Amino acid sequence: MKKDILLIFVLVLFAVFVIRGVDIRSVDDYYDAHPEEVRPGSKTVTLSIDCRTIYDHYDDLEEALKKGEYLPKDGWILPETTIVLEEGDSVFDVLIRATRIYHIPMEYQGTDQNIYNSVYVQGIQYLYEFSCGPLSGWTYAVNGEPADVGCSMKKPADGDKITFIYTCELGRDIGFPVPETGGNP
């Protein structure tokens, strides 16, 4: 019997450990964020989310995404919008705040889940990496400068212009430099 009690104790401990690491929020709760007022003196950046490239590669797009009204006809998931920049914000923090304000579904890989120690954006608005051909995915630019580090490592400054862009050709179609090693279709 003593062993049984010990076993139950260990199981309970494990359950508590798991439950403490879980954070469940309702949908309304998650999207509860409101745009902050732009006061004089507060730092701001502009953010836009652009997937116009898929219309140049429409044949490659997944059939499921062609059916409904999942993607905007003009290719702008989020037109240029002003977001208040908080102290220590990274590009990813700005993006996630914007998606919570404007109810845009987004999926990402956390910093602990890849070797680059940075967040990787897998999909925005049902449009995922590889949704439009084998070389497609999300990338970003700050003031037109192509991304050189992961979006959670880049710290934008006041007045920066952040654009998240969907590429179908590993950046070639949006004028980004293509790494020599990558790009094997």
Next chain:
Amino acid sequence: MRALEKFHPGVLFVYFLAVLSVTMFVRHPMITAASLLGGLLLQRSLDGRKRFWKDMGFYIPLLALITVTNPLFSHNGVTQLFFLNGNAVTLEAVACGVHMGMMIVAVLLWCAAMNRLFTGDKVMYLLGRIAPGLSLVFSMVLRFVPQFRKKRKEIMTVQKAMGLYTSKSYTDRLLSSVRVYSALIGWALEHSMEVGVSMKAKGYGQGRRTNFHLFRRQKRDSGFLAITLVLTCVTLTGVLTGKTHYDFYPAMDRVENGCLWAVAAFAVLAVMPFILAEEEKCRWNYYLRKT
């Protein structure tokens, strides 16, 4: 059970190949449901009620596990239910998980049925001439799991006779089964070596070997094969013309009426062995009552 066992091995092979490949490669909820239904009915008919529910004790938790796991890794989908650690859990991901679980359980059920009906001698007969090595290994693999199970029971019985397993404590019982498994693994390793030596002594690998069989093609074989082929062709026509195309993401498709004939054909195909087995049972009981 004789009704199915007595079919010619080639016919059984074609049948299981058709059902398994459609189940595995067609992603459509109704096809999967039909396959699962056929697998369940056949399994219920082959096994008694007790064995069936014992097996369900494994399949149902497996289904639940896959259902819960999929939404943890897939966050796509328009119907967001709630947010878990900042990621959406969606209805679509749950549905896709249920579908995946059903597919895996269906494949397992069909493989279990195949194991019962498509025995080692049939494998040897069918593939022995084309690929002797492969079919030998395959038939040995098929034999391995039941043998393992039997041996486990043997070890447990011996340990019970030795006075182990008397403790009421769950922990002790859990540890006892660990002990049984360690004995089982040791036995399996040793056994595989012995099998190798023994087979060498019997002259395996020296040249072609013949095998004994009593299989003959009968009229009912041709009938069963013809029905299987026709139904499979109808199903495949539906699949290849894209009628059974179904997407879970971003939103679940509605099941179109246009695919129903393909689904119906496959459902008939999947339920056929159950009907044959039950018909035989009815006839057997009828004759028993008559005498």
